[in-house]
Amino acid sequence: MMPGRNRKISPLKLPDRPYLALGLEGSANKLGAGVIKHAKDGSTSVLSNVRHTYITPPGEGFQPRDTAQHHRDWAINVIKDALHKAGLSMQDLDCICYTKGPGMGAPLQSVALVARTLSLLYNKPLVGVNHCIGHIEMGRDITGAQNPVVLYVSGGNTQVIAYSRQCYRIFGETLDIAVGNCLDRFARVINLSNDPSPGYNIEQEAKKGKRLVPLPYTTKGMDVSMSGILTSVEAYVSDKRYRTDPTLGDSDTDDIITPADLCFSLQENVFAMLVEITERAMAHIGSKEVLIVGGVGCNERLQDMMGIMAQERGGRVFATDERFCIDNGIMIAQAGLLSYRMGYHTPLSKSTCTQRFRTDEVHVAWRI
The missing domain is CATH 3.30.420.40 (ATPase, nucleotide binding domain)
Known part of the structure; x- marks a missing residue:
C-alpha cells in the first residue's frame, strides 16, 4: 500500500530551505545510492534511488570479501548515476549518509571508506545510520503509517x-x-x-x-x-x-x-x-x-x-x-537527513562501522 510519496515531517520544524542528502548502503550484497530532498513545506521527495546487486551462481552464497570487492568496483558508477538522475552535483548536498551497521563487516567497511573519502574531498558532514532505522523511517514516509x-x-x-x-x-x-x-x-x-x-x-x-x-x-x-x-x-x-x-x-x-x-x-x-x-x-x-x-x-x-x-x-x-523494501540508498539518506536536521553528524574520527548495531541503541530525536 503506497498512498503517497510526500508527507509532513513531524515533530521537526519546517526547514527554512530545502535540504539534500546522499545515502550510501552496502551492508550486504546490494550496493545502493540515493538522493532525497526535504522541502521547505516539510514534504520529502525521492530524487534518485540506484542499486546494483552482487549475484552469485545457484547454490552459492555471497562471501564478505567478494561482496566488498563488488561494492568497490561499482561505487563510483552507482553514485554518479544517482547524482545524475537527481540532477545534482556533490556540492549541492548538505550531508553524506552511510550505513554504520548492522551488516557484513567487509562490505560495510568498503562503503564507509567511500563515504569518508567523499566527505573529505567535498567538505561535507557525515552521518552514520542504523540500517534498521533507515528501513523504518523510509517505510513510514512512503506509506504514511503513523x-x-x-x-x-x-x-x-x-x-x-x-x-x-x-x-x-x-x-x-x-x-x-x-x-x-x-x-x-x-x-x-x-x-x-x-x-x-x-x-x-x-x-x-x-x-x-x-x-x-x-x-x-x-x-x-x-x-x-x-x-x-x-x-x-x-x-x-x-x-x-x-x-x-x-x-x-x-x-x-x-x-x-x-x-x-x-x-x-x-x-x-x-x-x-x-x-x-x-x-x-x-x-x-x-x-x-x-x-x-x-x-x-x-x-x-x-x-x-x-x-x-x-x-x-x-x-x-x-x-x-x-x-524501498529491498536494501537501498534512499532509506539511508532519509534517516540520515532526519538526524542531520536535529543537529547530529558523525565526526570523521568516529566514522566507523559495526556488524552489530541494535535498533534500540539509536536516539530517535526527530520523533516526539
Whole structure:
C-alpha cells in the first residue's frame, strides 16, 4: 500500500530551505545510492534511488570479501548515476549518509571508506545510520503509517518493533538465524537461482506448491526460532519421496514431495510464526497498524497473511514494493537527513562501522 510519496515531517520544524542528502548502503550484497530532498513545506521527495546487486551462481552464497570487492568496483558508477538522475552535483548536498551497521563487516567497511573519502574531498558532514532505522523511517514516509508495530524481516534481521519515548523498542526477535537467511539457505539446498534473489524465487516456487508437509513451529513468547524449521525442511530433500520432477520415478504421485511443496510449506510455517508474534505486539501496545519493512517484506504471501490478521483486528497493513523494501540508498539518506536536521553528524574520527548495531541503541530525536 503506497498512498503517497510526500508527507509532513513531524515533530521537526519546517526547514527554512530545502535540504539534500546522499545515502550510501552496502551492508550486504546490494550496493545502493540515493538522493532525497526535504522541502521547505516539510514534504520529502525521492530524487534518485540506484542499486546494483552482487549475484552469485545457484547454490552459492555471497562471501564478505567478494561482496566488498563488488561494492568497490561499482561505487563510483552507482553514485554518479544517482547524482545524475537527481540532477545534482556533490556540492549541492548538505550531508553524506552511510550505513554504520548492522551488516557484513567487509562490505560495510568498503562503503564507509567511500563515504569518508567523499566527505573529505567535498567538505561535507557525515552521518552514520542504523540500517534498521533507515528501513523504518523510509517505510513510514512512503506509506504514511503513523505509529505502527514494525515487522522488520531481512536476510540478517528478524524483529518486531514499536516506538516509545524516542526509541524503537524491540518486542521480539529471532533467537538464531533471520528469516531471510533461512529462506536463502534453503534456496541453495534446492539449487534455486540467486537472480534476482533467492527469496523471490522461493516465493514464485511456493505458488506452485500443493502439499503442506509437517514442519516445526517455534515461537517462544514474542521471539521465534528458525534453525529447527530449516533443518527439518532440508531433511525432506533426502527423503525417498522427494522428486525435482514429479513425473519421474515409480512412487505414487500422491506421495511425492516436490521443491514447490517444500517452498510452500516453509513459507506458510515461517510467516504464520511472524504473524503470531506481530499480533501479540499489536495487542500489547493497542496498535491497529502494521508496517512491514526489510527485503522479505516484499513477499506478497507474507503481506496477505498479515493483512488477514490485521483486518480481523480492525487494523491495516502498510508495505512498500521492492524499490524501498529491498536494501537501498534512499532509506539511508532519509534517516540520515532526519538526524542531520536535529543537529547530529558523525565526526570523521568516529566514522566507523559495526556488524552489530541494535535498533534500540539509536536516539530517535526527530520523533516526539
